[in-house]
Amino acid sequence: MINLLSRALMMMTPLLFGSIAEVFAERAGVMITAIEGIFILGALGGFVGAYVSGSLGIGIVLAVLAGMALAAFYGWITVYLKQHQVVTGVAINILAAGLSSFFMRVFFGVPVAPLTVEPLRAIPLPFLSRIPLLGPILFTQNILTYCVYAIVPLSWFILYRTSIGLTIRSTGENPEAVDVAGISVERIRFSMVVIAGAMGGVAGAFYSIGYLGMFTTSIIGGRGWIAFAICFLGNWNPLGALAGTVVFGIAEAIAISMQSSGTLTIPNELFIALPYVLTIVLTIARRSFNVPGKLGVPYKKEN
Amino acid sequence: MKVNARFRDMLLWILIAVTLGLAASASLLLFLGKNPIAAYGLLAASVIRDRYTFADIFVKATPLMLTGLAFAFTYKANLYNIGAQGQFYIGAIVATAMSLFLGARLPGPLSLPIVFVATIAAGGLWGSFVGFAKARFKSNEFLISMMSTYVALAAMNYLLRTALIETKHEYPQTNPFTPGLWLPILVNGTRLHAGFILAVLIALLVWLLLFRTPLGYRIRAVGYNADAARLAGIDSGRISIATFFIAGTLAAAAGFTETNGVQHMLVQGFNPNIGAEGIGIAILANANPVGIIFASILIGALKVGGAIMGQRSGIPASIIDIMEGFVMVFVILSSFVRSGLETRRAKRILRSRTK
Numbered sequence: 001m002i003n004l005l006s007r008a009l010m011m012m013t014p015l016l017f018g019s020i021a022e023v024f025a026e027r028a029g030v031m032i033t034a035i036e037g038i039f040i041l042g043a044l045g046g047f048v049g050a051y052v053s054g055s056l057g058i059g060i061v062l063a064v065l066a067g068m069a070l071a072a073f074y075g076w077i078t079v080y081l082k083q084h085q086v087v088t089g090v091a092i093n094i095l096a097a098g099l100s101s102f103f104m105r106v107f108f109g110v111p112v113a114p115l116t117v118e119p120l121r122a123i124p125l126p127f128l129s130r131i132p133l134l135g136p137i138l139f140t141q142n143i144l145t146y147c148v149y150a151i152v153p154l155s156w157f158i159l160y161r162t163s164i165g166l167t168i169r170s171t172g173e174n175p176e177a178v179d180v181a182g183i184s185v186e187r188i189r190f191s192m193v194v195i196a197g198a199m200g201g202v203a204g205a206f207y208s209i210g211y212l213g214m215f216t217t218s219i220i221g222g223r224g225w226i227a228f229a230i231c232f233l234g235n236w237n238p239l240g241a242l243a244g245t246v247v248f249g250i251a252e253a254i255a256i257s258m259q260s261s262g263t264l265t266i267p268n269e270l271f272i273a274l275p276y277v278l279t280i281v282l283t284i285a286r287r288s289f290n291v292p293g294k295l296g297v298p299y300k301k302e303n
Numbered sequence: 304m305k306v307n308a309r310f311r312d313m314l315l316w317i318l319i320a321v322t323l324g325l326a327a328s329a330s331l332l333l334f335l336g337k338n339p340i341a342a343y344g345l346l347a348a349s350v351i352r353d354r355y356t357f358a359d360i361f362v363k364a365t366p367l368m369l370t371g372l373a374f375a376f377t378y379k380a381n382l383y384n385i386g387a388q389g390q391f392y393i394g395a396i397v398a399t400a401m402s403l404f405l406g407a408r409l410p411g412p413l414s415l416p417i418v419f420v421a422t423i424a425a426g427g428l429w430g431s432f433v434g435f436a437k438a439r440f441k442s443n444e445f446l447i448s449m450m451s452t453y454v455a456l457a458a459m460n461y462l463l464r465t466a467l468i469e470t471k472h473e474y475p476q477t478n479p480f481t482p483g484l485w486l487p488i489l490v491n492g493t494r495l496h497a498g499f500i501l502a503v504l505i506a507l508l509v510w511l512l513l514f515r516t517p518l519g520y521r522i523r524a525v526g527y528n529a530d531a532a533r534l535a536g537i538d539s540g541r542i543s544i545a546t547f548f549i550a551g552t553l554a555a556a557a558g559f560t561e562t563n564g565v566q567h568m569l570v571q572g573f574n575p576n577i578g579a580e581g582i583g584i585a586i587l588a589n590a591n592p593v594g595i596i597f598a599s600i601l602i603g604a605l606k607v608g609g610a611i612m613g614q615r616s617g618i619p620a621s622i623i624d625i626m627e628g629f630v631m632v633f634v635i636l637s638s639f640v641r642s643g644l645e646t647r648r649a650k651r652i653l654r655s656r657t658k
Contacts (some may be wrong), residue, residue: 092632093628094628098624098625272457276457
C-alpha cells in the first residue's frame with residue numbers, strides 16, 4: 001500500500017509540472033497544444049545531457065533548454081504570427097516526435113543494447129522520512145518531487161496574490177485592458193509559453209532520467225495530453241491541477257502494479273481508461289468552468 | 304477573378320511551403336553525414352521503382368484521406384475533432400468483429416457491405432457522443448474528443464487480450480479474416496485495394512455535402528459566424544451532433560479500409576498516428592475535401608519513399624515524421640504570409656477605388 005502511494009506520488013510529479021505549466025500559459029490566453037512535443041524533447045534533452053555528461057543535473061538543464069526552445073517556436077507562431085493554436089500544436093508534436101528519434105540516432109547511432117543512465121535517486125529527508133506512514137510516502141522521493149511540493153503553493157500564490165499574477169490572468173481574460181495599461185499582451189503571452197516550456201521540459205526529463213533511466217520514442221505516450229487535460233479539469237487553478245493529478249497518479253500506479261502483479265481479476269485497461277473516462281465525465285458535469293475568456297484567441301489590436 | 308487570384312496564391316504558397324519543409328528536413332540529413340540531394344533523389348526514384356511501391360502510395364493515402372476528412376469536416380463548423388484516432392480504432396474493432404463473425408457465415412460480396420455499414424454506424428455513434436456533449440452540456444469538444452481516443456485504445460487493447468485474440472493466444476492480434484472479406488485488389492501484384500476508390504468517392508461526397516446541400520450550408524454558416532447563424536434560426540447544437548456523427552463515420556471508414564483492405568486482421572497498436580496525421584493533411588489542404596485527396600497522396604508518397612530510403616541508405620524512418628512535421632509547420636507559416644499579402648491587396652484595391 002505504502003509502495004503504491006509512493007509510486008503514485010512519483011507518477012504525479014511530471015503531470016504536476018506539466019499541468020501547472022499549462023495553467024500559467026492558458027491563464028494568459030494560450031493553449032499549449034505542443035505540450036506533448038515539449039515533453040518528448042524534454043525527455044530527450046534530459047537523457048542526452050545526463051548520458052553524455054554523466055550528471056543528471058546537466059540533463060535537467062538541457063531538458064529545460066529543449067523545452068524552452070520548442071515552446072518559443074510554438075509561441076512565435078501562435079502569439080506573434082497569430083496562427084491557429086490547435087493546428088500549430090499538432091504540427092509541432094509530429095515534428096518533435098520525429099526529431100527526438102532522429103537525434104537519438106545522430107548522437108548514439110544504433111546501439112546494440114539500450115543505453116541507460118542511473119535514474120534520479122530517492123533522497124530520504126532527515127527526520128521527516130522517519131514519520132510512520134507519511135515518511136516513506138511523502139519524504140522519500142527524488143528531488144523533482146520535492147520541487148513540486150514548492151511549486152504548487154508558490155504558483156497559486158503568484159497567480160492569485162501578486163500583481164504579476166493579476167496581469168497574467170487579465171491577459172487571458174481581457175487583453176484589451178492589459179494593452180490599455182501599457183503592457184504588451186504579446187510579451188506576457190510569449191513569456192508564459194516559454195516558462196511553461198521550461199517546466200514541460202523538466203516534466204519530460206522526469207520520464208527519461210527521473211524514472212526509467214532511458215529514452216525510447218514512445219516514452220511520453222500521451223502524458224503531455226494528460227497534463228493538458230488536468231489543466232482543464234483543475235479549472236485553471238494550480239490547486240485544482242493538484243486534485244486532478246492525484247486522480248491520474250493513483251490510477252496510473254494501480255494500473256502499473258496490476259500489470260506487474262499478474263493476478264488480473266479486474267482488467268487493468270479499466271484503470272488505464274479510468275482517468276480519461278473521469279475527465280470526460282467531469283468535463284460534462286462541471287457547469288461552472290472558469291475558462292479564461294480569451295483562451296485560444298490571438299490578440300489583434302484594432303487599428 | 305479575385306477568387307482565382309486567391310486560389311492561385313494558395314496553391315503557390317502551399318507548393319513553396321512543401322518545398323521549404325522538405326528542404327529543412329533534408330538539411331538535417333547533414334547531421335548523419337548523408338548527402339541530402341542524393342537521399343531525395345533516392346526517395347523520388349524509389350517511389351517509382353516498381354509497380355508495387357508506386358501503388359503503395361495510394362494504399363498509405365487511403366486512411367489518411369479519411370482521417371483528414373474527419374478533422375476537416377467538424378473544422379468547417381469551427382469545432383475541433385481531435386478524436387479521429389479513437390474513432391478510427393472503434394471502426395477497426397467493429398469491422399474486425401463483424402468480419403470474423405460473418406466470415407464463416409455469409410459469402411464475401413454480401414457481408415462486406417454489412418461490415419462497412421456497421422463500422423461507420425459505430426464510428427458515427429462514438430463520434431456523435433462528443434457532439435452531443437457539446438450540444439447538451441456545452442462541454443469542450445476538443446478535450447472530450449481527445450480523451451475518447453484513449454478510452455477507445457483501452458477498449459481495443461482489452462478486446463485483443465480477451466474476446467478477439469487469435470486462436471493461438473500468442474500475440475495481441477486477431478485471426479486473419481477469410482479472403483472473402485478482403486477488399487478486392489485493384490491492380491494485380493500490388494496491395495492497392497478498392498478502399499482507395501471508396502475513400503476518393505467519400506471525399507467527393509463530403510465536398511458535395513458541404514458545398515451543395517442545405518446541411519452543408521448550415522454547417523459552414525455556423526463555422527463562419529455562429530451568432531449570425533443562430534439569428535438565422537440554425538440550431539448549432541444539432542449541427543454539432545451531425546458534424547461529429549459524420550466525422551466519426553469518416554474516421555471509422557479508415558479503420559475499415561485498413562483492417563479489410565491491408566491488414567486482414569486487427570493488430571494491437573497499429574497506425575498510432577493516423578489521427579494526428581489526418582489533422583496535418585487537413586491543414587495542408589486548407590480543410591478542402593478535394594484538396595485532402597491530393598494532400599494525402601503527397602504524404603503517402605513521403606511515407607513510402609521515406610521507408611525505402613531508410614532501408615536502402617540507412618536514414619532512420621523518423622525522417623518521415625520530420626518531413627511531415629516541417630511541411631505542416633511551413634504550411635502554417637505560409638498561411639501567415641498569405642493573409643498578410645491578401646490584406647495588402649485588399650487595401651490596394653480599396654485605395655485605387657477611392658482615388
